Every structure is written in structure tokens, then in C-alpha cells.
Amino acid sequence: MDDDNAKRYSLSRVVAMGGYQPREAASGLDALALLDDVSAVVLDVHLPDLHGFEVCARIRQQYPALPIVHVSTVFVDQPYPLAGRFAGANYYLVPPIEPSGLIELLDRLVQSQPARPASR
Template sequence: MSQRHTHSVLVVDDAASNRYALSRALRSEGFQTVEAAAGAQALELAEYVSAVVLDVHLPDVHGFEVCRLLRGDPKTATVPVIHVSAVYVKDEDRKAGELAGADAYLVSPVDTSELAVLIDRLVSERAPG
């Protein structure tokens, strides 16, 4: 937890209020945040962050496809991806997120303290060495 300030989290959500609220909450947990409103923007920024919190329902590229593309790119293949959705909440949605390569799948609204602990764990598991 003491190293959170060294990690940045990309928060991807097309709803500005959701993006703002989650980013603010993660900053209060000690993380730096970067925001994206769409999948294409997320794909451009993901190589520069420690983890991605990715909404499933996006206006341009579906969140599952964004995750697949991140996993297929050597620059982002190991960046932890956590899907978050208030719309896609069924078991088959969770399974689709898993098949796309997500490390976790959460239903919104999320408990930001639990999310922060999850990010800590995933980042440390993916750390080199």
C-alpha cells in the first residue's frame, strides 16, 4: 500500500460522472489516475499505466474487445485489467470478461477500498522479477 503513489490506474468509462467518481476515489486511496472516455483512447494510454479499470459498455469499442486487444499487444499484455459494469452483470458476462483476458470482473458500484487492494495484488503479481 505504501507504494500506491508510484502506480497509475487508467479509469475507462464513457460516463463522465462515473469516471470522475472512481478516479477521485482511487486517488484518495493513494493511486495516480489517468482517464479515458472510450476504448480507442484506452488502447492508446494503457501501456503507460500500472493497471486498467475498464467499463464494459463503451461507445466505440466494446470493453471485452478492448481487453482482448490489450492482451494481444506485447506492450500491454501483462497490464492488469479489471472490468467494471453496472449493465453487464450476468454470469455469462463475467465469463466473457474472463475469456477476453480480464484479471477480475466487478459489478458497479464497487467498494473502492476493495478495488484498491485488488489493484495492489494484481500489480504486485505482474511486477517483473
């Protein structure tokens, strides 16, 4: 979920190449509406409607075990990664992001979660 079309497209392609079926959202509210049956969330921090930390906290309340990876090109300095963790993110990544590293991270997070319906 990213408000930048090019970044969202790029991340979506990476996730798809990893064998996942990505769902794209350009805003926090759109993202919150797409959470049923997902196995993980890659979430931008800088969104046009809700702050990514708020979206993360809402996801965490509704889906306590769902893996969430924050990604930000804007909020890169401390204390933002720590704030992301406090909001409930499992990881906080700052680009450039190695595609294989992102897929390995998602695979590890998804495999470590309790079983639930997932789209992969």
C-alpha cells in the same frame, strides 16, 4: 475507462486516493492510446465505440501481464463476467464497488505482476 462522466470521475478519485495516478478515457480507442506506463486498467464493458471485451483483448495482446479489471453496471448477468475473463480481464466487478476493496484488488494485482515501468 468509462463512457459515463460521473462514474469515470468517481472511479478515478477512488484510484487516486489509493495512491495511483489515474488516466481517464471516455472511449475504447482513447483508452488504447493511454496504456504506456500504466500499472493497471479499470475498464468499463459498455463503451461508445468499441465493446469493452474487445478493448480488453487488444490490451491483453499488447500487454500480456497488465492487470485489467472490468467494471459494468449494464452487463451484470451471466455470461458477461465469464466473457470478460475470456477476453483477458483479471476480475469482473459489478457495482456497488467498495473503494477500499478496489484499491486492495489493484494493489494485489500490481504487486503480483513482473516489474515494468508504472505510474503510481
